[in-house]
Amino acid sequence: MNKKQITLSDLAKELGISTATVSRALKDYPDISDETKVRVLGLAKKWNYRPNSMAAGLRKRESKVIGVIVPDIINHFFSSVIKGIMSVAYDADYRVMLMQSDESFEKEQVDAEALFSSRVDGVLVSVAHGTKSYEHLLQFNNSGIPIVFFDKVPKEVVDSSKVMVDDFHGAFSVVEHLLEQGCRHIAHFRGPQLASTSINRYEGYLAALKKYDLPVNEALILECEELTLEEGQAFTNRILNSGQPVDGIFAVTDAVALGTLVALREAGKKVPQEIAVAGFSDWKISAILDPPLTSVAQPSEEMGTLAAKLLLKEIAGMKDDEEVSPETIILRTELKIRKSSMKKTFL
Amino acid sequence: MNKKQITLSDLAKELGISTATVSRALKDYPDISDETKVRVLGLAKKWNYRPNSMAAGLRKRESKVIGVIVPDIINHFFSSVIKGIMSVAYDADYRVMLMQSDESFEKEQVDAEALFSSRVDGVLVSVAHGTKSYEHLLQFNNSGIPIVFFDKVPKEVVDSSKVMVDDFHGAFSVVEHLLEQGCRHIAHFRGPQLASTSINRYEGYLAALKKYDLPVNEALILECEELTLEEGQAFTNRILNSGQPVDGIFAVTDAVALGTLVALREAGKKVPQEIAVAGFSDWKISAILDPPLTSVAQPSEEMGTLAAKLLLKEIAGMKDDEEVSPETIILRTELKIRKSSMKKTFL
DNA sequence: AAAAAGCCCGAAATCGTTTACGTTAACCTT
DNA sequence: AAGGTTAACGTAAACGATTTCGGGCTTTTT
Incomplete structure (x- = not known):
């Protein structure tokens, strides 16, 4: 049980040369x-030498680590984004x-401190619902550490790059689709007031109604907190019991939409004949439900790769002391029309 | 734009004391x-000082970082485990x-090298399908870095702790359930030959058949490679077209089981009357399908927390130079019986 | 009054790499 | 043969924090 890790000077001592030479030999200077290179490489392999990146990082003032903060890993959307980030x-x-x-x-603040202490070379963050101020994130900017926001970006103007999906247009197009299908009383289960994404989707919903000169019925707009299937179920039942006329439901998330479908099935309502349903996120399983769920697809993994590439570009620019001007990338959504919203076919 | 990070000596210089004193004051020695403590703390807060953990790590020979290697983050099971790990x-x-x-x-090898170079204090890993040898992981053991395997553990005996679910018993119980429901021709869509989990589930399947003195029909056992919904669909169609009698299907994963359900729906087969279906993983949405899917629930987040706690315990033991003997934790699965397998109710 | 004990703090080594700056010796030039 | 190149390596100072020895200075003890 050899507890000691091999260091440069271990190699140097064995070979009778200096650590500088060993270092340079390993880097193929x-x-x-x-x-000498052959000798060094040979011993390094034989002894299974691995450079200590803390030492290297300290000396070079770069850690080769990027920090990522997401609200929730389990969320399929975020894990897809993370996958994209990690591959880049x-x-x-x-x-x-x-x-x-x-x-x-x-927790976001604590996380940010930890990343800062770790001297990450850059940060990717999707802000939490509860986040109200941004000093904990702006400290990265002030210290020359690039930060790129994705998906849920700060509401206030922040001088950083952002990558997001076109939530407004995505919501607009799906609600417009419901309207085209003949819906005139469309409920919206919206997300939290503080999340940029749910705000934009909500506004897309409003804009579509406005285009059709329809009044906004506040009684048909309910606000989710947890964005869970259960909430979708509960809200659907509440709407059904309210006696309000409803012929369409746009849920801020597929999770909520699934709850909606369950509740409607239990209530014996026909989808889409009586009530059309649409979600947002386009979960893989949404397509195989009965009825398959109409939803708005967002390119999650692509968002991750784009955000990561943007960050790496800024990190590289930072090293070369270039002026990096923040970019904002808005990814297009794609409307996936499926049976759950196709009212017209049943007319 | 202040690019320089604050260091201990910046604080020391400003206060006219030594870095040693500043360091101790911050640690409340x-x-x-x-x-002095008040002065130091005050300036540290005012200047927003954050210790450089690379420097501290180098000196203290510990990074306060644990490495995690999983085959795929998107997989809901793994992201749940990761969530558990992260909270601990x-x-x-x-x-x-x-x-x-x-x-x-x-890639697993490269990942392991990177973690080793980062001098992580411990490693949690679920091995990849393709992994045949384990030297890249055993180097952690040899260097005094604890490693805990979870879910997919090495087949060969490795002198490390392991946390896994009782795949064998889980599969046994669900197949036994199918048999109790009257199935006599149960197909099994198994996982890759190399994954410990799919081997154990396969053996659980065999054991259940044996208990009922049923012969093993190789034609009813198909091997998934991707473990996707599409594979489940394709295999189901293949079985249906083969002309083999089938009255039950046990899929190694809920994803595969969902594909099975889709294919059966498209083929007009009644579930569970004609063919009963069961999966493994108990996805949240499996319960809300029509019919709801019978599945085996595994405590994923708990697996993460347990594995992480075990690892931290070993890390602590390592520091105190204690003898840490590897533990193996086997988590119980839970059979979730739902409509997709309840043949008897329709007799 | 001398010695012992506490209280606060500093000097300096250390962790493992990287790198600016030398240094040496061999080889070229004219 | 004196000076100039160049190839190949070494010295030593960083990087930023921690920690082991102490070492003054004041206070208490005998």
Whole structure:
């Protein structure tokens, strides 16, 4: 049980040369003879030498680590984004330090401190619902550490790059679709007031109604907190019991929409004949339900790769002392029309 | 735009004291006067000082980081495990460096090297399908870095702790249930030959058949490679077209089982009357399908917390130079009986 | 009054790499 | 043969925090 890790000077001592030479030989510097390189590489492999990246990071003032903060890893959308981020990071030889905020402002702050202490080279963050101020994130900007926001971006204007999906247009198009199908009383189960995404979807909903000169019925707009299937179920029942006329439901998330479908099935309502349903996120399983769920697809993994590439570009620019001007990328959504909303076919 | 990070000596210089004193004041050492502590803390807060954990890590020979390698983050099971790991790590003030192997042996090796270079204090890993040898993981053992395997553990005996679910018993119980319901020709869509989990589930399937003195029909056993919905669909169609009598299907995963349900629906087969179906994993949405899917629930998040706690215990033991003997924890599964398998009710 | 004990703090080594700056010796030039 | 190149390596100072020895200075003890 050899507890000690091999260091450069272990190799140097064994070979009778200096650590500097060993370091350079390992990095294939030109002013080291081939013979020495062979000897160094040979011993390094034999002894299974792995450079201590803390030491290297300290010296070079870069950690080769990027930090990622998401509200919730279990969420399929976020895990897809993370997958995208990680594949880009892997190719660029960066490590990923992952944090989850659990939608809590306090935890997000603690996470940010930890990442800062770790001296990550850059940060990717999707802010939590509870986040109200942004000092804990702006400290990265102030210290020359690039930060790229994705999906849930700060409401206030922040001088950083952002990658998001076109929630407004996505919501607009799906509600417009419901209207085209003949719906005139469309309920909306919206997300939290504080999340940028749910705000934009809500506004897309409003805009579509306006285009059709329909009044906004506040009684048909309910606000989810947990964004769970259960909430969708409960809200659907509440709407059904309210006696309000409803012929369509647009849920802010597929999870909520699934709850809606369950409740409607239990209530014996026909989908889409009596009530059309649409969600947002386009979960894989949404397509195989009976009826298959109409939804808005967002390119999650692509969001991750784009955000990560943007971040790496800014990190590289930072090293070269270039002026990096923040970019904002808005990804297009795609409306997936399926049976749950196709009222017209049943007319 | 202040690019320089604050260091201990910045604080020391400003206050006219030594870095040693600043360091101790921040750590609340007893031999620093309250007055000095107040001054140090005050300036540290004012200047937003964050210790450089690479420097501290280098000096203390610990990184306060644990490495995690999973085959695929998107998989709901793994993201749940990760969530469990992260919450334990958070409470213990550890950071998580996440790697995904994409089920590739080579990538897993690269990931392991990276974690080793980062000098993580411990490693949690679920091995990839493709993994055949374990030297890249055993190097952690040899260097005094604890490693805990979870879910997909090495087949060969490795002198490390393991946390897994009782795949054998879980599969046994669900197949036994299908038999009790009257099934006599149960197909099994199994997982890859190399994954410990799918081997154990396969053996549970065999054991249940044996208990009922039923012959094993090789034509009813198909091997998934991707474990996707599409595979489940394709295999189901293949079985249906083969002309073999089938009255039950046990899929190694809920994803595969969902594909099965879709194919059966499209083929006009009644579930469970004609063919009963059961999966493994108990996805949340499995319960709300029509028919709801019988499945085996595994405590994924609990697996994460247990594995992480075990790892932290071993890390602590390592520091105190105790003898840490590897533990193996086997978590019980829970059979969730739902309509998709309840043949008897329709007799 | 001398010695012992506490209280606060500093000097300096250390962790493992990287790198600016030398240094040496061999080889070229004219 | 004196000076100039160049190839190949070494010295030593960083990087930023921690920690082991102490070492003054004041207070208490005998």
